[in-house]
Amino acid sequence: MVLQALLGHTSEARWLRYTRCHLRHLFPYVPKQPGYNKRLRRLGATIGWLVGMLARNTTLWTDDAWVADSTPVKCARSREAVRRSDLAGWAEYGYCASHSRFRWGLRLHLLGTLHGLPVGFALTGAKADERHPLLGIFETDPEPTVGRSGRS
Template sequence: MTNELDTLLTALYVLVDDHVVSPRVGRGRRPELTDSELITMAVAQVLQRYGSERRWIRHIHADPGWRVMFPAMLGQSGYHKRLKAAQPLLRKAILTVAACCPSWFDDLWITDATPVPCGMSRETVKRSDLAGHAGYGYCASHSRLYWGLKLYLVCAGDGMPIMWCLATPKLGEREVLEALLKDNQHLIRNGQTLLADKGFAGKAFKKLTETMGLHLLRPDRKDETYRNGNLGGVRQRIESVNQTLKGQLDLETHGGRTPHGVFTRVAQRLLAMATAIWHNWTTDQTSKRSLTAYDH
C-alpha cells in the first residue's frame, strides 16, 4: 500500500463516517466491520484492481498493512452480502463525495451511454439471472454486438459522477436519459448546460430539457443546418471518462452475475473514480482523474 492510497482511504473513511452512514439503532449486536469500513474497503478493492472478491479477501488476510487498516475482516460470503445490502450507502457516498468538489458547481455537464457487457456465450445468456434485465446491444467503439446492460452517466467536466443508471440496451437512449433527468431533477440548476451526443436529437427531448432549466448542447447531425459543429474537442471528455472506467477500473470485467451484483460493482467503480477525483482536488493535483498514485 502506498502513502497516497493510505491517505485517500483514511480521508474517505472520515467523510463517509461523518456524512453518509447513520448510527445504527435498535437491538442486536453491532457488526465488527462498520459500514464506513465496508465502503472504504470496497473502494480500495477497485483501486487495487481486484476483480475477484475471494482474491481481495485473501490479499487482506495475507498483508499485515491491510490487516492493520481493517482488523475486523469478513469472509468472502459475508463481504459479498454486506456489500450488496449497502447499495443505498454507495449511491449516497457518490453524491456526498461529488458535492465536496468544486466541479459540483460547474455550469457544463456531459452525458453519454457506454456498454456494460455481462456475458460472452449463448449458454450464459440462456442461464443467467440477468435474463429480463440485460439484452443485446451494439458497441460502436468496438464495432461489435454484446449482451449486457448500458451505463448512462451524467458527470461534470472532470469526470465527477452526478447522475447515473443502468438500463437494457433495448431501450432508446433518449427515453432512459429522460427518466434519469426526471428522477434527479432536484440536482439540476436553472441555466445548466448539458452536452450530449447527436443521438439525443429531437424536439420533444429538447423541450423537456428546456422545461427542466437545462440548455441542451449536442453535435449537429448530417441532415441539419450548421449550429454547433461536431464539438469533437469537448465530446472527447466523456469518452476519456468512459475509458477511465473501462481501462483503469475494469468496468467491462466487473464479474457481476445478478442484477444486484452488477449494480453493486458498477457503483463501486463510480465511487472509486469519484473518490480519486475528490482527493486530487483536495491535494491540488494537476490531473484530477489520475489514478496512478492509488492503483499499486
C-alpha cells in the same frame, strides 16, 4: 471498501488477502469473499447517497457544462449462458459500434462534469438510446438540477 478503492485494489480477492496480511491491525475481523460481497451489495444505496452528498459539496458540482456518455456492459457470451442468466428479460442484444459487434447485456449511461465528477447514472438494456435514460436520471433525482439556470 473505501480503503480498497483508495489503495487501487480492483480485485476483491486480492484485497482481502492483502488486508489479512498487511492490515490485520486495522480490521479485527476480515470476512471471507462471499460475506464481503454481501456487505457491499447491502450498502449500495448508502454508498450512492454518500457519493452524491460529497459531490454536491465540491466546487466541481457547479460546473456550467455536463457531459453524458454510455458504454456496453457485457453480461454473457454464449447462448447457453444467456438462457440461464438471471438478467434474461432485462438484458438484451444490442450493437456496439465502437467494437463492431453485437453483445448481450446492458448499457451504463453516465452523466458527469467536465472534470470527471459523476453526477448521475442509469443502467438500461443494450439497445437504449442515450437521451431517454438521461431524462430518467433527472426524474429519479431532481437534486442536480436545483438552482441551475433554466431549471428548477
